């Protein structure tokens with residue numbers, strides 16, 4: 502969801518205004534997913550590296566997230582949406598950890614849609630945590646397979662992503678789902694996240710529909 506800061510700056514507004522407008526885009530995209538029959542959406546809301554931002558922006562972002570959770574949780578639950586959070590959640594404030602725990606628990610049995618929020622998330626750190634879990638369990642080296650690692654990641658019960666959309670014009674992964682995106686199709690758009698709407702989302706899906714996914718085979 503890149504481009505909130507630039508969106509705000511170009512209007513002479515504080516960066517937080519961009520994040521607020523970004524939360525509206527998220528609502529739009531959630532509805533667009535539902536209409537298109539997409540069942541899993543994972544959003545990169547706050548990266549491990551984002552902790553290096555000014556403390557004011559971090560606390561504004563956390564407040565926005567808390568506010569969004571408080572305001573939207575009932576609606577998400579009524580719509581049978583399961584909410585998950587991935588990342589190094591231990592780094593978050595106690596209050597936000599409590600809200601997150603409550604949201605995950607409340608929606609744990611919902612089945613219509615899966616919204617996963619990557620928060621304080623970095624894929625390299627996630628892989629290191631996974632390796633530590635495996636070692637702590639005492640798994641013998643020769644028994645470690647791709648499945649062992651995949652099951653130790655934060656995304657253990659999620660399917661691998663089919664499509665990854667990055668807004669805001671940069672063409673890189675920035676430490677997002679490195680392992681999980683091995684065969685994901687990438688879609689980069691210059692549109693800034695606060696401007697991203699249903700039309701842009703549909704264009705991304707149409708582009709994806711034209712791709713031929715061969716997973717390393719000749720495709721014959």
Ligand code: FPP
Pocket residue numbers: 502503504505506507508516520521523524527545546547548551562565566569618669
């Ligand atoms: C990247 O834009 C965006 C973020 C670091 C925050 C994303 C958060 C939201 C959209 C808030 C809504 C989320 C939830 C879960 C309620 P940037 O600030 O790096 O933009 P820039 O590259 O233009 O500076």
